[in-house]
Amino acid sequence: MKFIEKTNLTSLLAQLDAQYRLLVPVDYHGLTQFAPYSQVDSGVSQLYLDGNVTVSPKTVYLPQSEAMYKFSAQGKKLAIEEMPPLDRMQVLFGVRHCDTKAIQCLDKVFLDDTFADPQYKDKRDKTIVFSLACNNPKATCFCESMGIDRAHAEQSVADVQVYDLGERYGFEAVSDKGQACLNALNGMTDGEAKLPEQKPQSISFDAQGLPEKLKEMFDHPIWDEYAFKCLNCGTCSYICPTCHCFDINNKMRGTTGLKLRTWDSCMFGEYTQMAGGHQPRPGKKERVRNRFLHKLQYFNEKHNMSLCVGCGRCIAKCPVNMDITKFIRQVIAE
Amino acid sequence: MKASANDVKRLNNLIPKVGVVREILDETPDVKTFRISTPEGEKPFTPMPGQLGMYSMPAVGEAMFSVTSQGPDYIDMAIKKTGVLTEALHAMEVGQEVGIRGPYGNGFPIEKLKGRDITFVAGGIGLAPVRSLILYCLEHRADFGKINIIYGGRSKDDLCFKKDLFENWANLEDANVYVTIDRPQEGWDGHVGMVPDYLREISPNPEVAVVCGPPIMIKFALVALRELGFKDEDIITTLELRMKCGIGKCGRCNIGSNYVCLDGPVFTQAQLNEMPNEY
Ligand code: SF4
Ligand code: SF4
Ligand code: FES
Numbered sequence: 173m174k175f176i177e178k179t180n181l182t183s184l185l186a187q188l189d190a191q192y193r194l195l196v197p198v199d200y201h202g203l204t205q206f207a208p209y210s211q212v213d214s215g216v217s218q219l220y221l222d223g224n225v226t227v228s229p230k231t232v233y234l235p236q237s238e239a240m241y242k243f244s245a246q247g248k249k250l251a252i253e254e255m256p257p258l259d260r261m262q263v264l265f266g267v268r269h270c271d272t273k274a275i276q277c278l279d280k281v282f283l284d285d286t287f288a289d290p291q292y293k294d295k296r297d298k299t300i301v302f303s304l305a306c307n308n309p310k311a312t313c314f315c316e317s318m319g320i321d322r323a324h325a326e327q328s329v330a331d332v333q334v335y336d337l338g339e340r341y342g343f344e345a346v347s348d349k350g351q352a353c354l355n356a357l358n359g360m361t362d363g364e365a366k367l368p369e370q371k372p373q374s375i376s377f378d379a380q381g382l383p384e385k386l387k388e389m390f391d392h393p394i395w396d397e398y399a400f401k402c403l404n405c406g407t408c409s410y411i412c413p414t415c416h417c418f419d420i421n422n423k424m425r426g427t428t429g430l431k432l433r434t435w436d437s438c439m440f441g442e443y444t445q446m447a448g449g450h451q452p453r454p455g456k457k458e459r460v461r462n463r464f465l466h467k468l469q470y471f472n473e474k475h476n477m478s479l480c481v482g483c484g485r486c487i488a489k490c491p492v493n494m495d496i497t498k499f500i501r502q503v504i505a506e
Numbered sequence: 507m508k509a510s511a512n513d514v515k516r517l518n519n520l521i522p523k524v525g526v527v528r529e530i531l532d533e534t535p536d537v538k539t540f541r542i543s544t545p546e547g548e549k550p551f552t553p554m555p556g557q558l559g560m561y562s563m564p565a566v567g568e569a570m571f572s573v574t575s576q577g578p579d580y581i582d583m584a585i586k587k588t589g590v591l592t593e594a595l596h597a598m599e600v601g602q603e604v605g606i607r608g609p610y611g612n613g614f615p616i617e618k619l620k621g622r623d624i625t626f627v628a629g630g631i632g633l634a635p636v637r638s639l640i641l642y643c644l645e646h647r648a649d650f651g652k653i654n655i656i657y658g659g660r661s662k663d664d665l666c667f668k669k670d671l672f673e674n675w676a677n678l679e680d681a682n683v684y685v686t687i688d689r690p691q692e693g694w695d696g697h698v699g700m701v702p703d704y705l706r707e708i709s710p711n712p713e714v715a716v717v718c719g720p721p722i723m724i725k726f727a728l729v730a731l732r733e734l735g736f737k738d739e740d741i742i743t744t745l746e747l748r749m750k751c752g753i754g755k756c757g758r759c760n761i762g763s764n765y766v767c768l769d770g771p772v773f774t775q776a777q778l779n780e781m782p783n784e785y
Binding site for chain 1: 518519520521522523524555562563565567569586588589590591592599601602603604605623636721746747749750751753754755758760761762763783784785
């Protein structure tokens with residue numbers, strides 16, 4: 173393991189920032205999210221390493237709004253121009269383990285064998301992920317119950333594993349990319365260290381057999397109970413590190429335009445509304461059910477993993493206190 | 507010469523090619539068929555029967571349609587006017603450049619159909635996807651058994667592909683075409699009545715049925731087919747849901763863990779029985 177004293181962290185980040193486009197977790201006027209390191213450097217935002225950020229790192233790979241191509245449409249003529257790839261490597265510093273798992277979920281969708289998404293892949297290939305283990309989970313965290321390893325980040329996503337060791341941070345390379353990046357950094361010491369103690373999570377359950385159980389519950393009255401208070405506001409999907417549904421729309425200026433993909437949510441009626449008037453999921457019961465089942469059953473059936481990683485964001489942010497863990501526990505108890 | 511966007515091998519499946527509208531055919535007052543090839547005069551892509559294409563006017567929007575027929579250098583899409591985009595598409599003139607990407611979806615299970623009698627049951631614009639398979643079967647006639655085509659529209663003006671129905675297919679010796687309209691109409695001396703009732707009357711050999719049309723027609727055709735002895739695994743239908751990406755990423759076309767754009771749009775009734783009723 174390599175170490176750096178906490179008091180020297182900024183010198184380490186400055187080195188990374190000089191070589192890469194560095195993204196770090198920040199607190200910007202009360203909202204925590206990933207942002208370019210220059211924001212910290214210039215004092216616009218404060219580095220935030222106390223807990224996980226509110227806006228998940230999916231923004232780095234699947235931005236809220238992303239240009240897919242440019243076009244110009246003039247009279248009968250149409251021209252299409254692809255967007256350029258990223259022009260430099262970037263470092264994403266301080267991703268929590270639940271969110272590395274969430275990125276693995278996104279990989280299943282966007283890096284599949286037949287239709288891999290080049291824009292997503294470009295960003296995945298050009299990002300070095302430093303993943304920071306959590307010692308002090310928040311009250312809404314339940315990643316352990318969703319099978320996340322709190323001591324080790326998802327290996328297919330993390331390049332460097334970081335531990336908070338009190339007075340200092342410990343770094344361990346997970347991939348070759350991470351090793352090369354670490355080797356090029358100055359001011360670190362080498363040695364051995366015991367992994368930090370991790371406080372237990374207050375929400376804990378055994379989710380074994382959940383997808384199988386849900387498969388039999390499509391017409392269960394539980395959906396009325398949970399859908400009743402939902403506002404279909406979509407906050408839970410926007411805030412979720414694995415929710416990846418997008419809309420495709422455009423922004424025109426005169427005869428030229430940008431084709432954009434923007435976050436969408438199965439909580440919105442528009443999402444499935446057809447031009448002729450047909451609506452396969454007409455109300456919030458169908459929408460709440462779809463979101464929960466996609467997370468906890470459908471994704472499992474397709475990819476053999478859960479699409480909820482237990483980050484707790486939706487619990488913390490839902491305006492009507494929808495609690496996915498309460499739902500899971502109730503299903504298990506059925 | 508500067509490489510045009512269509513020259514590069516398209517690695518990004520969400521970015522359309524440029525296509526040119528070569529011909530526009532009025533089918534009914536609200537359905538037109540558009541023939542599209544690339545600016546170089548080539549076929550934009552080669553779909554299998556039942557596969558889909560994403561058709562876009564980038565400044566307005568894009569939508570998924572079945573490819574109803576194809577030739578060596580073009581594909582045809584029959585489009586019904588139902589909203590803002592389709593209205594814009596209907597307003598197009600020959601020579602208009604549009605975005606085109608595909609093919610998407612599974613298409614009809616050709617292998618499973620080989621050697622068997624096929625009954626096609628379609629209503630309204632539902633003939634568009636079914637037609638791609640009918641044309642395939644006629645082209646490879648020896649591979650299939652008897653062919654019955656049962657088609658209905660609200661009125662005679664609402665019948666699509668009249669040239670096929672009343673000329674090309676009507677004169678074939680090895681295919682039977684049955685056309686019906688919902689209510690009697692002046693100038694119509696053909697059959698009058700609903701498709702499911704006509705289906706019972708004709709009572710085709712219960713081997714394989716391919717059904718597509720308005721939901722209400724499908725519902726009653728299904729009852730009739732079961733009465734006639736068709737098995738659910740031999741009743742094939744194609745679904746329509748809202749789609750954006752066509753490649754299982756944007757999420758919206760799911761029915762349970764299936765994506766209609768990837769695992770469909772063609773399903774057997776037996777498959778649908780296992781899926782949540784959200785289509
Ligand atoms: S955040 Fe809460 S209220 Fe809003 S859509 Fe999600 S569950 Fe419903
Ligand atoms: S569903 Fe909620 S707890 Fe699960 S990953 Fe998404 S935001 Fe986190
Ligand atoms: S259309 Fe996007 S997932 Fe099917």
